[in-house]
Amino acid sequence: MEENKNFTVSVYTENNIGILNRISAIFLKRHINIESMTVSKSEIEHVHRFTFVVEVPETLIRKVVGQLEKQIEVIRAFYHTEDEIIYHETALFKIASTHLYDEKIQDKLKFRRAHIIAITERYFVIEASGLKEDINRMYEKLKPFGLLQFVRSGRIAITRPKMAITELLEEIN
Amino acid sequence: METLKKDIQEGIAEKMIKITGAEAVIKCLLEEGVNLAYGYPGGAIMPVYDEIYKYQDQFHHVLTRHEQGAIHAAQGFARVTGKVGMVFATSGPGATNLVTGIADAQIDSTPLVCITGQVGSHLLGSDAFQETDIIGISTPVTKWNYQITKASEIPEVIAKAFYIAKSGRPGPVLIDITKDAQFGELDFSYKKCKKVRSYRAIPKLNIAQVKEAAALINSAKKPFIVWGQGVIIGGAEQEFKNFIEKTDIPSASTVLGLSALETKHPLNVGMVGMHGNYAPNVLTNSCDVLIAIGMRFDDRVTGNLATYAKQAKVIHFDIDPAEIDKNVKTDIAVIADVKESLAEIMQYVNKTEHKEWMQEFNKLYNIEHEAVINNQLNPTKKGLTMGEVIGGINKETKGDAVMVSDVGQHQMFACRYADFIKTRSNVTSGGLGTMGFALPASIGAKMGVPNREVVAIIGDGGYQMTCNELGTILQTKVPVKIVVLNNSYLGMVRQWQELFFDKRYASTEMVSPDFVKLAEAYDIEAVRVSKREDLADAIKTMIASKETYFLEVVIEQEDNVFPMIPTGASVSDIRLS
Ligand SMILES: Cc1ncc(C[n+]2csc(CCOP(=O)(O)OP(=O)(O)O)c2C)c(N)n1
Numbered sequence: 231m232e233e234n235k236n237f238t239v240s241v242y243t244e245n246n247i248g249i250l251n252r253i254s255a256i257f258l259k260r261h262i263n264i265e266s267m268t269v270s271k272s273e274i275e276h277v278h279r280f281t282f283v284v285e286v287p288e289t290l291i292r293k294v295v296g297q298l299e300k301q302i303e304v305i306r307a308f309y310h311t312e313d314e315i316i317y318h319e320t321a322l323f324k325i326a327s328t329h330l331y332d333e334k335i336q337d338k339l340k341f342r343r344a345h346i347i348a349i350t351e352r353y354f355v356i357e358a359s360g361l362k363e364d365i366n367r368m369y370e371k372l373k374p375f376g377l378l379q380f381v382r383s384g385r386i387a388i389t390r391p392k393m394a395i396t397e398l399l400e401e402i403n
Numbered sequence: 404m405e406t407l408k409k410d411i412q413e414g415i416a417e418k419m420i421k422i423t424g425a426e427a428v429i430k431c432l433l434e435e436g437v438n439l440a441y442g443y444p445g446g447a448i449m450p451v452y453d454e455i456y457k458y459q460d461q462f463h464h465v466l467t468r469h470e471q472g473a474i475h476a477a478q479g480f481a482r483v484t485g486k487v488g489m490v491f492a493t494s495g496p497g498a499t500n501l502v503t504g505i506a507d508a509q510i511d512s513t514p515l516v517c518i519t520g521q522v523g524s525h526l527l528g529s530d531a532f533q534e535t536d537i538i539g540i541s542t543p544v545t546k547w548n549y550q551i552t553k554a555s556e557i558p559e560v561i562a563k564a565f566y567i568a569k570s571g572r573p574g575p576v577l578i579d580i581t582k583d584a585q586f587g588e589l590d591f592s593y594k595k596c597k598k599v600r601s602y603r604a605i606p607k608l609n610i611a612q613v614k615e616a617a618a619l620i621n622s623a624k625k626p627f628i629v630w631g632q633g634v635i636i637g638g639a640e641q642e643f644k645n646f647i648e649k650t651d652i653p654s655a656s657t658v659l660g661l662s663a664l665e666t667k668h669p670l671n672v673g674m675v676g677m678h679g680n681y682a683p684n685v686l687t688n689s690c691d692v693l694i695a696i697g698m699r700f701d702d703r704v705t706g707n708l709a710t711y712a713k714q715a716k717v718i719h720f721d722i723d724p725a726e727i728d729k730n731v732k733t734d735i736a737v738i739a740d741v742k743e744s745l746a747e748i749m750q751y752v753n754k755t756e757h758k759e760w761m762q763e764f765n766k767l768y769n770i771e772h773e774a775v776i777n778n779q780l781n782p783t784k785k786g787l788t789m790g791e792v793i794g795g796i797n798k799e800t801k802g803d804a805v806m807v808s809d810v811g812q813h814q815m816f817a818c819r820y821a822d823f824i825k826t827r828s829n830v831t832s833g834g835l836g837t838m839g840f841a842l843p844a845s846i847g848a849k850m851g852v853p854n855r856e857v858v859a860i861i862g863d864g865g866y867q868m869t870c871n872e873l874g875t876i877l878q879t880k881v882p883v884k885i886v887v888l889n890n891s892y893l894g895m896v897r898q899w900q901e902l903f904f905d906k907r908y909a910s911t912e913m914v915s916p917d918f919v920k921l922a923e924a925y926d927i928e929a930v931r932v933s934k935r936e937d938l939a940d941a942i943k944t945m946i947a948s949k950e951t952y953f954l955e956v957v958i959e960q961e962d963n964v965f966p967m968i969p970t971g972a973s974v975s976d977i978r979l980s
């Protein structure tokens with residue numbers, strides 16, 4: 231059995247209604263659990279970019295990318311291993327304001343990409359961003375204080391190799 | 404000055420004709436050269452039907468008895484003509500009744516455009532009367548789909564639908580149009596679609612790949628070709644024949660590739676797959692180079708992938724990059740339209756002979772003939788066999804007929820024994836295996852090629868799934884020939900029960916009505932045959948008839964289709980009995 235690996239899949243698509251359905255159906259058909267997903271505008275006008283993180287064998291992800299690219303509204307799809315990308319996730323932690331002046335919390339905030347983004351009478355909100363492990367570590371540190379809410383984003387990633395979408399679009403047109 | 408300006412403006416205004424969305428639908432179809440559609444009306448598509456009524460001198464609509472009948476008819480039409488099949492249905496149940504046919508068309512790469520009505524856009528998402536999310540439901544089984552909510556979108560979307568349905572690897576497209584968009588008005592003008600930004604219909608041929616493939620083919624001692632429907636869809640029958648004749652390579656077909664090359668061509672070594680011929684299945688595991696052309700290594704073809712052609716280098720010609728390495732790992736992929744790649748490779752392949760290798764196919768054919776084929780075509784047992792019925796039809800039609808088969812044992816007999824002399828003559832549900840396909844598909848096929856004989860071969864089970872379409876025949880008088888092979892069982896399932904479930908015939912015995920009377924109720928001439936001595940004459944009379952004709956043949960009850968590769972077995976472990 232080929233071993234599972236983490237892959238980041240980037241899919242460039244037309245900005246049309248229904249495309250998410252079409253794309254997720256392909257993962258669904260192959261019984262692949264999506265670890266995280268982010269959608270946003272891309273560097274090209276009317277082109278959206280989906281970033282999926284999945285844990286599967288490489289032969290499988292290659293087939294999935296083939297099926298993704300086959301969709302009419304998908305311009306290109308790529309998959310990358312962890313060392314081919316620079317990525318980030320963001321998390322928000324909501325904590326009761328009783329802890330605001332707790333020195334121990336102040337300590338935790340020394341992590342270089344964490345800071346307080348809102349303070350009210352009842353609670354305050356810490357934002358942290360970084361690699362998945364950074365967020366996990368932050369989570370473990372803050373959990374003892376009681377988390378009123380916790381949320382983390384999907385991954386956003388920039389690849390080290392080039393993804394020649396603009397050139398590709400020019401070539402088609 | 405003022406009046407002149409006003410005149411000009413009015414002139415322009417007159418030229419830009421304002422019409423309703425519903426009328427635009429029909430005008431778009433006429434622009435695409437479509438003047439025949441199948442369908443079934445209902446509330447949400449009524450504005451379009453009203454236009455069909457107004458345009459009836461230019462646009463023909465066939466009312467089927469069920470939406471499934473409509474879509475299978477459109478599939479039959481598309482398969483024999485290569486044109487886009489057209490279907491209309493209303494929202495909700497009308498749309499969902501299309502789903503089986505859409506899935507069937509998707510897996511068999513059949514070009515279709517389905518237009519469904521939808522509730523008014525202000526009602527979308529409110530669980531309104533007859534509202535279903537047909538876009539969501541059909542997404543996994545369409546090549547593309549789109550919901551129109553404004554009349555002004557209609558021309559552009561329909562143009563795009565036709566381009567996507569028929570270009571590249573064809574497939575079904577569904578357009579859902581809300582009722583208000585059908586009633587709404589637009590300034591009509593039409594431009595055919597020639598490209599879609601994110602869609603590359605035909606990959607660019609890479610000459611380096613062609614040369615590499617040619618070098619491997621030239622070096623092969625035991626090359627073997629398996630071709631599929633891609634040859635037919637690409638219109639590459641002649642290029643294919645030139646190629647195999649120059650290289651002298653034994654070639655076998657998948658079920659859907661049948662008729663691309665005439666059955667009796669000396670290099671045609673039969674059909675591969677679960678119920679395919681002995682020689683090509685066995686020798687798949689002996690060839691040194693396996694050349695797959697416009698086929699997708701379906702599991703019914705390959706059997707167990709772990710033992711499939713492991714000794715061979717594999718070359719795969721296909722238009723769809725996603726098919727490469729999907730099931731079988733290839734050594735060289737030529738990703739392009741096969742019409743182009745096969746024409747190109749002719750420059751680089753040597754004229755060769757493979758006499759000894761061909762002999763191996765002939766030897767195995769003789770074994771199969773002795774063990775299976777002869778008994779099927781010239782049986783000595785009392786009951787009639789499906790094979791001899793197909794043989795009898797061959798005799799009368801000289802292989803010139805379009806054979807439309809349903810799903811089951813009779814389908815495999817039809818595919819194994821039909822003689823084809825022309826392309827686009829085998830219409831069957833391959834990838835999905837949809838029972839109920841044949842009767843409506845034969846209606847569409849006959850309308851597509853009215854000058855050809857169209858014979859539907861159907862089991863007693865599948866026939867009862869869509870025999871309501873006899874009503875469509877009654878109304879249209881389309882002269883198809885219907886042959887029901889009645890074994891009083893869901894034969895194919897019974898065969899599996901016999902072989903793999905200790906003969907426990909769970910719910911496969913089937914009591915049927917008097918099929919002859921049923922046909923007669925629809926004003927169709929009908930005959931039942933149960934004795935060998937009556938068969939030939941009955942077939943002769945049927946083929947000679949200018950009208951619709953129904954023939955029921957009572958078949959040996961427990962006859963089996965062999966050879967057979969049991970699921971999970973290797974292609975070379977094919978059983979002859
Ligand atoms: C819609 C549908 N339901 C069920 C099946 C499963 N199935 C495959 S073959 C078969 C039996 C077909 O029986 P019949 O139409 O009598 O043909 P025969 O095999 O006897 O020639 C069945 C039930 C199917 N292919 N399609």
